[in-house]
Amino acid sequence: MKKTIILFLSFLILYACSPQNSKLLKNQKSEKTTTPKKSKTKQYTDFVKKDTKTDDGLFKVHETKDQFMYEIPKSYFGKEMLLVTRIKELPADLGGGYVNAGSKINTQVVVWEQFKDKILLKVKSYNAIANDSLPIYKSVKANNSEPVIYAFDIKTQNQDSTAVLIDVTKFFSTDVKAISGLPSYYRSTYKVRRLDPSRSFINSIKSYPENIEVIQDFSFDSDAPPSNRSTNTITMRINQSMILLPEDPMMPRIYDKRVGYFSMGNVDYSSEALKADDKRYIRRWRLEPKDVAAYNRGELVEPIKPIIYYLDPATPKKLRKYIKQGVDDWAKVFETAGFKNAIMAKMPPTKEEDPEFSMEDVRYSSIRYVASTTRNAVGPSVSDPRSGEILESDIIWYHNHLRSYRNRYLLETGAANPSARTLDTPDEEIGDMMRMVIAHEIGHALGLPHNMAASYAYPTDSLRSGSFTQKYGIAATIMDYARYNYVAQPGDKNIRFIRQLGPYDHYAINWGYRRIPNANTPEAEVKTLDKWISDKANDPIYRFGAQRFDPSAQTEGIGNDQVKSSTYGVKNLKIVAKNLPDWTSNQTNNYDDLDELYGELLSVWGRYAGHVAGNIGGVYEYNKKPSQTGDIYVPVAKDVQKESMNWLQKNVFETQSWLLDKNILNKVDETGYTSKLSRYQNRILSSILNYRTLDRMIEADVIEKNNYTALSMIEDLRKGIFSEIYSTKNVDLQKRNLQKYFVERMNALMNDKDAKSTDISSIVRGELTTLKNQLNSASRRNVNKITKYHYNDVLEMVNNILNPK
Template identity: 55%
Template structure:
């Protein structure tokens, strides 16, 4: 040690010119050396910095928040002020395999939910938020509502860097889109079962793109499943989808919700409000609608037409055929007139989608854009869904879907339903102008859905049936009071009627409904502020059939039926049947094409059978039917009124005369022998079964018994009379010794089977329905046992008698 000290001193003197270390104020070098030797070397920190993660190689996209791509990893940098904010998450299919589902396509929405980001310890959680149950935060019950509506956690992320280390919480998001998270999947449990999906293959699942826009984040990712029975390319045992996930910041400035009045049809959102002063929770229903506010409120209140601050804009899919684009735009902007009734001009606008050169960021999947999508699909339909803020009902965007083959449906029905009175429809080569007009009206219908309007099947019964044979009436008023009914074509007009409008159009109910939903009122901060104004507006119109609403879902109101037109269903179906007989006679000539087979004839003949069945159903609904008129307590009159006895009796007699008979006009050998070598009897039998189910409907029969009970002093149409009338028609060859043919005998077998089904129904066992049907069977079997005829007829009668005996014994046992 001493030698080391001497050596250090010499070196210091010779090299550094140091003073004597003993006299120096500095610490001895030996002590510094000793100290250094005794200290452990400082470890390098394991904590990563921002630049360690988001390296110079990162591709960063700015928008709602920053998203980063570092090679094959994706990061979200979520600002602290977005934690706890409401974001709408919309899941759509971007690309789809063939034949997955008739009503799923590129652009289909499969889920929407509100989400929030929440920090929990060292995790960032993505939670799904429900607004179904609510309460004011200031009341004690609010705490209980929160505790009993605990939000599910969709995914948890490790926080790479906290908010103090960067501009936001930094997380790696790859697993969210590369794992099988049900809430983000395009495959529901039924599809997984159908295609025998066993798992998601992570090695073939990946993120395609992540883009950040000012109010939304858009992610495209590919999901590949192992599937034993995929819908296409079955040998691959693989099902691959490309999904689009939109995360949209919901507005801080919430739209004031508008309370729903059931007298006007509307798509709605519901909340159970525990803040109610009533002695129970209060279910409140609000309209789903776009937020329209006038640019100039003062001018608006003076009654001037004013543009909205933010109009509704629809872009046409670039895939839309050029020859149809003008009709699509017309269908969208037809609603401008309706919005004028609500005080707005240019409230809804149609535009072509920008080209990549005009806007490289435009993407139909981007939730900022509403698009009318044209889909290459064999599905014959169109749909008009929308995405809304569940907090208020504000519609954020919507995508209308037009399936390519829907054109064929309209061509066929145009020929079948209007061909008798409309010479231009008597061809398979429908003119582009006529097809365009039909498409325009379909787009208007779907836009109506996207504006908030559901189907109004009652609208088609507002106009007198014979008015639809008037050219002046139909050209002015159309064939129904709304485009939202399934009143597609005027099948009432007869040959010789002049200047008839055959295709539907918008009507007065559309303008009324839009005014109810979209008129702007000043000084409204809560839904209750405008409740009385709206109630008065609806009450002023709701007793007029032109403005009445019926969803058509009840099944008991003959005024509210799908595909019907005219106030009198019996008269309408009579006219429709006359026209179908004319079309059937000319079907070969009107569908003939040189050098082609009879595929079109077969298709249209099959659709004609379906339309005949539909006309029958319109009449059958009158039997045991009930008219519904929606009213509030301040309006006089009943809501439910049985169909008058004379109408029910006429409907039953019509069914016996036109529906439950052998339709010889449909059995033309010239048609049948060109399209099929068998099965015609079965097809007619199937339609007869449907007709019988419409007449012998246990619910309708029970309503007839109710009517007898509630109106004993009135002349009501009884169930006994209805059963007797139908039975006499079907069994006329037995009861009155008439003729019989294979169709009639098949109908009789169907009758016995239908009655047997009803008698086995436990709901009818303790009612007069059972007793009356069994009494009728006893009458029939007594006649069958003594009836005579050719060998095949006699064999049929004996078989029916034995079946009826077996049914009766089974019931009595």
């Protein structure tokens, strides 16, 4: 054994001493002791080079060829910023034509945070909050984790290590869903497959003192695009705005649904109550008086920072004064709230006056004039979700919008207003319309939503008074859709036909913007705010109403008696219809305007009819607090509903031969006019014969015993629409179509899953059974062949509903 061990050791010594193996061992030792080479760390100058374009602002933005870098100061880590995604340009008919350039797609609060060698862009939610000094704050944070939109590699630091560089090229040039301008419902509707990277790129990134603006050009492959279908493409231009939120948030004002304001809310877990509090604040600009003591004494005081709108240089010169007036009109309204020169419009400074000025800069609000065939104007704004403070606003006016106003002016006021009887409306009157549209959109940008109840505040007959309309206008606020005075009749003198600001506007701005002395919390303001409401509570001029089931809060209506107002309106329309060729085609030697205006005339008639139909099954809504007397929900009186039904039978469900004037129809279309009229008749019928209307009528029986019942209403409807079955009178084409649609609506109600467990299905079955018996008798009467065929056809429809196969 000892001999074996000696031999083995001798072998190892000889092996190690051989030249080849000695070299191998030496190399192995060398590998263990040599320090590996460090990779070269990227320096600031590797990214910011001589040919790099740098734009300094909120962050420095570095552009080298097609690469974009953000230089984010570390002092901005954790600071809250608002990320707003808007559509800047879009294809025709996106969203069915209801989406416009400038539309906001998403608004979210974001923060930049460092995690190891990454910079995270996280979304911070204000849906749930708590005081950070309370123990529950930890639970709120734990149960509302902030999602990470994107993680960026830190490329390097700046030369004094106060900022980091990240590459944002991929973030803004690829399809990041959190900031996409094409939401999921559009992707589904238009069968979007993917973003095509070869046709998508960053157009520009510009940095301003308080915001960064990114413009993206994106092309999506789509199997069903909204327009240009042969291309299988949706191309959009998206605007991403990142805005630094104020270090010191404005003190919020608590929302009250009795006064109309846009609002934003959250759930506050700091409450001592047995549940979390739902808190909601109004949206408004931060107006602070320069001289607080003078303001508190009731003197008019200028704000530290007034609201200024800059006009787009592309605005036609002849229109600028009207746009400016539309903004400046609100200055007088703000005086009611104690502020002098609080709002104004200006032309932007020239390049010589301010070379850095840009309407993309969040510090400047603007009124854009857009060369587009869209007939619209919008007044969007951006708000701080922590406080409701409006930070900036861009009113958008589309070039063709005035054509809609010219048309409506002619149709709705032409009977009583000689200057409206032309395609060439006088400049001053067109200008006045534009002024009021701008004033309306500015109202939205100040925080005011539509107030459709304001037009109901004025008695219908007062709208025929020159002295009344010149002083008070045609509605109590510019925020109603009450564009024209269609009530005034031929011969009425000194009438104001175009809307204007009203007393409600002064009331609402005072309520939302007046500073309350010694109230240092939102809660401390409530007592005073309540008093301002209760002082005006019984005056309809100061009522706010949202458009839902309330017939006193309908879009486009004026006057407090829908039946009377619509009677005046239809009377005027009949005069206009008779003269329409003389006012259009006979002047232009062209039928295009006649065709367009006839189509819009049908629409106006349909609106007047809709105002009356709203009474049937309608419920007035009077928002109140328990300290106020009276009910919140009040069904429309039985006699008003019955009167409305009689009006509809005469003015809608009977064939309106004045709308089928051969002097117009045989000039504008070879066919289709009866179906156009039928669509409006059917729409009115659908508004009455639907589950929600009938359900309100049935529920009203529980509260109001002397109510217009659902049974009585459908019975009256059947008798009126099928009035010919009681005689040997033949049924004309228009009425035949309407009778069939009545049966279709009854069938829909029979099969409505909600209606099956209510009285609605019983009433429908009973009325259809009665109709069946009447049709059996009517089909044997001495009527023409088409009427007999029609009765048999409708009878078959009814049998199939009552006894489905």
